[in-house]
Amino acid sequence: MKVIFSLLMLISFVFANDATIEVIKKADTVPSIAVEDASISYDDTFRLRFFKTLIADLNVLSIFNVDRHHRIANYNDVDVLVENKDMAYVLRYKMFEDDNAALNVQVKLLQKNEEVYSKNYRVSKQDIFMFISHAIAYDINEFMGEPSVAWMKRKVIFSRIIAPMKSEIVIADYTLSYQHTILKGGFNIFPKWANKAQNAFYYTVLDTSKPTLKYVDIKSGKVKNIISSDGMMVCSDVSSDGKTLLLTMALDGQPDIYSFNTVTKKYKRLTQYSGIDVNAQFMSKNQIVFISSRLGYPNVFSKRLDTNEVEQMVYYGRSNSACSAHGNYIVYKARESSNAFSQNTFNLHLISTKTDFIRRLTAIGVNEFPRFSKDGDAIIFIKNYKGQSAIGIIRLNYNKNYLFPLKYGRVQSMDW
């Protein structure tokens, strides 16, 4: 093990910016931070809930050693609590309810008893408090001058199966602690954000005569039919300008990958293989990665759209049935055990088209639905282990995984 680590250390100096190489330095060198609660409204249960959410968000930043003690302070006290006097930073906040029953939070960051940063937040409803917590963490990260964690403010859209052939589409925050069901009734699956602004999405309807792709404008509530196919229809990826979709369709009973121009409404077949081709993802405008059964089992391949050249991307894992791409990086789900039904079945791995390294991102359980954040800084995924489900966040540059317990329902598909 030591040898591997030293080897990785050595290599990390050579390829300093390669995310497939684990970062193992700066583990203990991050500054400490404590959080002081100076709330004047709300009961203890809610105060503790908010505190826990904020601690979790600060942890996910990965730039602090976060103290987990819930301590009560006065907001206007100049000095930090005596227990926190050795902390590099103290974040003090005050929650209070105003006349409109809105939740207000005042925040200040103290460094050596000096206020170095402050900001106020307000939401109309108490039950969406987690968005304030995410915003505080985002702002503190900006203040510290670290690379952006804008993905903390992005929404996750997912479908869950509630009964056979019955599903819901839900919009959530990145920890899935806030969940709003946006589409109820029917059999609607594979939701996919239609644009960067996340104000529209695509999804597949299965209880029509043919599987049909639909488009929903969230603000107006308008639903449009996009395209139908016998057998199967999935929107696997949307180009960064929102104009091109990568679809899996089966116009002749054969699941293949198609591109679809949302302006001209024309589609073009990109793969022609008698087995299975699915899950296409843009790497660049002219290159996609996808999952194919060309070798007799699912594996990751890439295809150049200009030259039609197909290349096998992964030489590890017995069954690599899902992937997500960002630039040169591909995260994929691999079944490692030769016994399909043993424990420890599916793990996530990261590869780069520029190097030959494989970085294992998870160690235990069934890990699925990996999705890169828009900036490639983080990966979201679902972990199932010992009957428990959790949503996971992988911070690639910090070599850290964070898990948030997932309430109920089996996730069918997810987009970030």
Add this chain to the structure above:
Amino acid sequence: MKSIVLSSVVTALLVFSGCSSKEPAVDSKTEEVSAPAAQEVQAPATETVSTEDSVVSSSTETTAEMTMAEIESKLPTVYFAFDKYNITPEMQAKIDEAAELGKTDAAKSFNVKLEGNCDEWGSDEYNFALGLKRADAVKKALVADGIDASRISMVSYGESNPVCTDHTRECWSKNRRVNFKLLP
């Protein structure tokens, strides 16, 4: 009748994107948006193929009196091995019987929808494609048995239509299947 309720949560979720550093964050509203034109799927009417008054006394064929539901109940479920979509000899025999039934006068007027399903292992697009390949394999076998391809449509439900939800091998094997659904 299924209705879709759409309501907007974006406003609430987008609130923080525009916070300026000293001012209180903008208030958020969760706004109810009117439901879109209700999306509905017509329930397929069950049609009686043959009634007494249309049958001459010579009719002794039981199939002539079978309704769509009765025919459907006689159609098999085709099972598959893990991660496979090839048809075993045992299942081929069942498909042959189904094809014979499909050619009878009673069943001739119906179309069939083949529904491909998978077990819970691999809840991805790949699983849906696997379900589809299973349906497609059954379709090809039916066509080889003389059923007109235009009578057959297909859909894959991936792992989202299980008949058994226990986490056992027996249960998973029951879910790796293709169902026959008759359409008028």
